Amino acid sequence: MRLMVKQSSPPDSKPSAQRSAVRRGETMRALSANLFALLLVCALASVFYVWSALENHLERHKRDFSVPGRGSFHQGPSEDLSAKTFRALLAVPAAQRHNSGARSEGQNLTNTSAFMGTRDYHVNGDDERSAQREGPVKLGSPVDDRIFWSDWLEDLLPVRFTEGYAEVWRNKARASPVVKLEPGCGRISNQLATFSDGTKACVRYGINADQVQGETLTYYLASLLGITNLPPLVLSHIGDSAQWAAVRTRINDLQWSDRAVVSLTEWISNLTGVVTPAPLRQESSGLHPALKWLENKTTAGLLELMQWSDLIVFDYLTANFDRLVSNLFSLQWDPHVMERDTNNLLKTPYGDLVFIDNEAGLVHGFRVLNMWEKYHHSVLSSVCVFRKRTTQRVAELHRHRDSRRRLLELYRDSEPLSQELGFLSDEHAAVLQDRIDRLYKHILHCKGKYSQL
Numbered sequence: 001m002r003l004m005v006k007q008s009s010p011p012d013s014k015p016s017a018q019r020s021a022v023r024r025g026e027t028m029r030a031l032s033a034n035l036f037a038l039l040l041v042c043a044l045a046s047v048f049y050v051w052s053a054l055e056n057h058l059e060r061h062k063r064d065f066s067v068p069g070r071g072s073f074h075q076g077p078s079e080d081l082s083a084k085t086f087r088a089l090l091a092v093p094a095a096q097r098h099n100s101g102a103r104s105e106g107q108n109l110t111n112t113s114a115f116m117g118t119r120d121y122h123v124n125g126d127d128e129r130s131a132q133r134e135g136p137v138k139l140g141s142p143v144d145d146r147i148f149w150s151d152w153l154e155d156l157l158p159v160r161f162t163e164g165y166a167e168v169w170r171n172k173a174r175a176s177p178v179v180k181l182e183p184g185c186g187r188i189s190n191q192l193a194t195f196s197d198g199t200k201a202c203v204r205y206g207i208n209a210d211q212v213q214g215e216t217l218t219y220y221l222a223s224l225l226g227i228t229n230l231p232p233l234v235l236s237h238i239g240d241s242a243q244w245a246a247v248r249t250r251i252n253d254l255q256w257s258d259r260a261v262v263s264l265t266e267w268i269s270n271l272t273g274v275v276t277p278a279p280l281r282q283e284s285s286g287l288h289p290a291l292k293w294l295e296n297k298t299t300a301g302l303l304e305l306m307q308w309s310d311l312i313v314f315d316y317l318t319a320n321f322d323r324l325v326s327n328l329f330s331l332q333w334d335p336h337v338m339e340r341d342t343n344n345l346l347k348t349p350y351g352d353l354v355f356i357d358n359e360a361g362l363v364h365g366f367r368v369l370n371m372w373e374k375y376h377h378s379v380l381s382s383v384c385v386f387r388k389r390t391t392q393r394v395a396e397l398h399r400h401r402d403s404r405r406r407l408l409e410l411y412r413d414s415e416p417l418s419q420e421l422g423f424l425s426d427e428h429a430a431v432l433q434d435r436i437d438r439l440y441k442h443i444l445h446c447k448g449k450y451s452q453l
């Protein structure tokens with residue numbers, strides 16, 4: 001691992017969960033509440049700093065490679081502070097608790113073809129169908145087979161980033177010179193790049209090696225699961241003169257190291273924010289097949305929910321706390337956080353959700369799992385409707401126990417700089433497989449729980 005890592009320098013080095021918290025605190029009208037929020041953040045930051053320096057030290061010994069100058073970066077909510085609030089916020093509804101496990105015996109998701117028919121879950125993005133998305137639901141129940149989104153709904157889902165589309169973009173992005181670097185993709189370490197043909201990408205220069213690795217491996221895990229909500233991504237070497245020559249001065253100003261490997265993701269125009277749907281908010285009973293609320297939804301609303309179910313599954317597997325979980329955490333000082341847009345989630349005018357900024361996934365997320373796991377678990381527990389294709393892929397990875405091998409192969413075959421950036425440690429690869437197994441069991445549990453429908 002030769003990635004050059006800058007020592008963290010505030011405010012850039014704070015993970016966005018924390019920065020969002022600060023920012024949201026600032027928007028509060030009451031001065032006293034504002035001060036309280038800032039104090040809370042400061043207190044948290046100092047606890048994390050001490051804790052993470054220690055954890056970082058221990059962790060470095062376990063890794064195959066060592067990174068010189070790795071800044072301390074890890075953080076999570078303090079146990080004492082957050083535990084009570086969060087347990088209340090995310091409490092699993094009583095009905096669900098009493099039911100846990102028992103009825104899932106006798107169910108078996110292993111035979112996925114018997115389980116879900118033999119349909120090919122390729123979905124497409126025809127714009128002609130958009131008219132059907134607006135009106136009230138006429139096409140029958142949104143859920144079939146007890147806990148799965150219906151086929152007719154799957155058929156209407158727009159898919160922007162198909163595998164073919166992503167491959168074309170990746171090839172182009174690798175071969176195109178960057179002619180401009182400017183702000184426009186969040187914090188200063190993320191720059192908006194313009195290619196010579198005028199198209200754009202967000203460049204992420206990780207403050208910490210974990211970040212670029214997390215972003216990249218998360219992208220390939222999505223691909224493995226058939227989740228197509230992430231913009232295509234490639235890695236690039238800043239020292240690559242052909243690609244970066246035109247913006248050398250700007251790179252020097254940014255103090256980016258020539259040795260750094262950065263990620264480039266396609267920049268998407270006309271994106272808007274997304275508010276967390278009511279069933280997934282803290283006061284609700286969760287997203288499950290018996291929900292009366294579903295009966296009143298428009299097709300567009302159902303299509304969005306269907307993508308949310310993938311998002312929850314995906315953020316659980318990758319332990320990404322920097323989306324729904326961080327918003328829920330912010331509720332402690334910002335009671336209106338759920339009425340605002342969700343972190344790192346956007347939507348195209350066609351209705352496809354775009355999962356951006358996945359750098360907390362897999363690597364950093366696994367490192368701080370002790371702190372966040374109960375919240376990840378609670379969020380997953382609140383969802384009992386799934387996409388068939390995602391379930392099928394999860395069942396396969398569960399049955400073959402080969403998530404490490406398949407992710408590594410896909411990453412190596414698709415990304416020329418994979419060797420340079422490195423892969424999950426054995427320990428983290430085992431954590432991923434374990435989460436796949438837990439998710440599988442949860443789906444099984446839902447199948448049993450809603451067997452009477």
Ligand SMILES: Nc1ncnc2c1ncn2[C@@H]1O[C@H](COP(=O)(O)OP(=O)(O)OP(=O)(O)O)[C@@H](O)[C@H]1O
Pocket residue numbers: 016019020184185186187188190202231265266267268269271343344356357
């Ligand atoms: N691929 C993209 N296409 C279009 N806009 C993007 C893309 N990626 C990021 N952005 C824009 O940049 C903003 C910040 O992106 P991102 O979350 O990746 O950076 P960040 O530094 O973590 O910022 P924040 O702290 O706001 O989360 C997004 O809200 C969005 O407006």
Ligand SMILES: *[C@@H]1O[C@H](CO)[C@@H](O)[C@H](O)[C@H]1NC(C)=O
Pocket residue numbers: 108109110111
């Ligand atoms: C599930 O079914 C498969 C065959 O479809 C079988 O091999 C496997 O042992 C079963 N697992 C359980 C837990 O019953």
Ligand SMILES: *[C@@H]1O[C@H](CO)[C@@H](O)[C@H](O)[C@H]1NC(C)=O
Pocket residue numbers: 111113114115
């Ligand atoms: C799996 O389901 C298919 C289709 O129903 C069936 O033909 C096959 O025998 C099943 N396999 C097992 C091991 O149950």
Ligand SMILES: *[C@@H]1O[C@H](CO)[C@@H](O)[C@H](O)[C@H]1NC(C)=O
Pocket residue numbers: 269270349
């Ligand atoms: C984005 O919105 C603008 C203004 O509404 C429109 O002209 C443009 O075509 C849109 N771009 C895409 C890619 O939809």
Ligand SMILES: *[C@@H]1O[C@H](CO)[C@@H](O)[C@H](O)[C@H]1NC(C)=O
Pocket residue numbers: 292293295296
């Ligand atoms: C569905 O919508 C109607 C009319 O807006 C409303 O009266 C009814 O309560 C809604 N039902 C549910 C379950 O939300």
Ligand SMILES: [Mg+2]
Pocket residue numbers: 016186344357
């Ligand atoms: Mg972000």
